[in-house]
Amino acid sequence: MKCPYCSFEEDKVVDSRVSKDGNAVRRRRECLKCSQRFTTYEYVEKVPLxxxxxxxxxxxxxxxxxxxxxxxxxxxxxxxxxxxxxxxxxxxxxxxxxxxxxxxxxxxxxxxxxxxxxxxxxxxxxxxxxxxxxxxxxxxxxxxxxxxxxxx
Ligand SMILES: [Zn+2]
CATH class of the missing domain: 1.10.246 (Serum Albumin; Chain A, Domain 1)
Incomplete structure (x- = not known):
């Protein structure tokens, strides 16, 4: 995932947890270049109706x-x-x-x-x-x- 601070493309996940409603996974990531932390969310893709x-x-x-x-x-x-x-x-x-x-x-x-x-x-x-x-x-x-x- 591209770092929002320096655009470097490698990071490590420092924390990962499921949201309260169970519909998302929230991950804290740390950029391997500038060490800034940022968050990503993962959702299930809805089946299109x-x-x-x-x-x-x-x-x-x-x-x-x-x-x-x-x-x-x-x-x-x-x-x-x-x-x-x-x-x-x-x-x-x-x-x-x-x-x-x-x-x-x-x-x-x-x-x-x-x-x-x-x-x-x-x-x-x-x-x-x-x-x-x-x-x-x-x-x-x-x-x-x-x-x-x-x-x-
Ligand atoms: Zn960075």
Whole structure:
């Protein structure tokens, strides 16, 4: 590992420990030339999740893309970035739990919608109208009525 002080490429590891959550190994290293110490972290590379789109095309799951989708759906709504991040974190965790390498995009959509429903009605409807692509306006209207009924 290149020394951040003098760029020398040889060092020795003086300490190595696993992080509290068990997800990383932290190593203290000492440069063999200038003797300065620095730290490196080692993480397990995540298995990439492949999303199967409606037309059958596949692409790797993008957290950024999901965040953006919800952000757009929630524009001008009282939904904080923190709340959106929380939704995305929960969705990501639920996808991890599935222990699958490939997942249909509509399933991810369902996971998101389940959570948006409790967060903000309008955001939910906007997101759902893109993701679920309601077959017609009747179906969309039905969903809106459904939400309104629940409020009473
Ligand atoms: Zn050095």
């Amino acid at each position: 492949i999303v199967i789109k409606r037309d059958g095309r596949r692409e790797s799951f993008s957290r950024e893309k999901l965040l953006n989708g919800i952000r757009i759906a929630s524009s001008k709504r009282p939904v904080s970035i923190d709340a959106i991040e929380r939704v995305v974190n929960e969705v990501e965790a639920s996808l991890d739990d599935l222990k699958t390498r490939e997942i249909e995009s509509c399933k991810i959509g369902e996971e998101v919608m389940k959570r948006l429903k409790t967060l903000d009605d309008i955001t939910y409807i906007r997101f759902a109208s893109v993701y679920r692509s309601f077959k017609d306006t009747d179906e969309l209207l039905e969903e809106v009525v459904h939400l309104l009924e629940k409020k009473d």
